[in-house]
Amino acid sequence: ESPDARRAEAGETAREVALRAAKSLEKYLVECHEEIAALIVEPLIQCAAGMAMHDAEYLKQIRLLCDRFDVHLIADEIAVGCGRTGTFFACEQASIWPDFMCLSKGISGGYLPLSLVLTTDSIYQAFYDDSISHGFLHSHSYTGNALACAAALATLELFERDNVIAANQLRAVWMTDAARTISAHPRVRNMRQCGMVVAFEVESQNASFPQRFFRAALDNQILLRPIGQTVYWMPPYILDQSNMAWLGAQTLAALDQTI
DSSP states (O other), X not given: OOXXXXXXXXXXXXXXXXXXXXXXXXXXXXXXXXXXXXXXXXXXXXXXXXXXXXXXXXXXXXXXXXXXXXXXXXXXXXXXXXXXXXXXSGGGGGTOOOSEEEEEGGGGTTSSOOEEEEEOHHHHHHTOOSSTTTSOOXXXXXXXXXXXXXXXXXXXXXXXXXXXXXXHHHHHHHHHHHHHHHHTSTTEEEEEEEXXXXXXXXXXXXXXXXXXXXXXXXXXXXXXXXXXTEEEEOOOTTOOHHHHHHHHHHHHHHHHHHO
């Protein structure tokens, strides 16, 4: 069962939805845990599922369940990590740490392609061996690319030097302000925000809405790619308050032109 806060029943909070979803997972693990190696989750925001946002309580509960049933927890933080949700790692907001964490994009500032998998010392030691039959020897020509790693180190230096996390928390406030006029639009539903991600659904009976809205946004000098009926903002970490206000105004204009 999804922890998506949009699934709330009458009077139900996002945290209660998360707890209900965790109970559903618990029931499943009781029956099937011996056949499950790992649980993969995109913490706080399931992006490809239409920016489905969930309460951090879900992460706390699934960490407990994975420990209880001896299932590895894999956190996909490719889109939600590196300062996007308000902390450097989204998992920090639940005070948990996964067994594996996947990173990409943001860790190199988007300048060069890079992906990494972080894991725990215990898992690392399980595969550390001089014996070819036991050691983890997988590699390929692009492993440990020095140029991409240099870009990642430079990006991390910028995070520390420019205090990017604190700056993003202020930018998130500007995003909230910029989204207010859009949330009042009669066709807009489920306005939501997590850090520097804002998303909402647009009520439209036209199946071509995503394509039409994309073109209208381009006409208004913004690049927005709806996921079905879901429109979202994931802006770069350089926008100032006037840029955010402009983004809100142009999005509203594109919305009016599309509906």
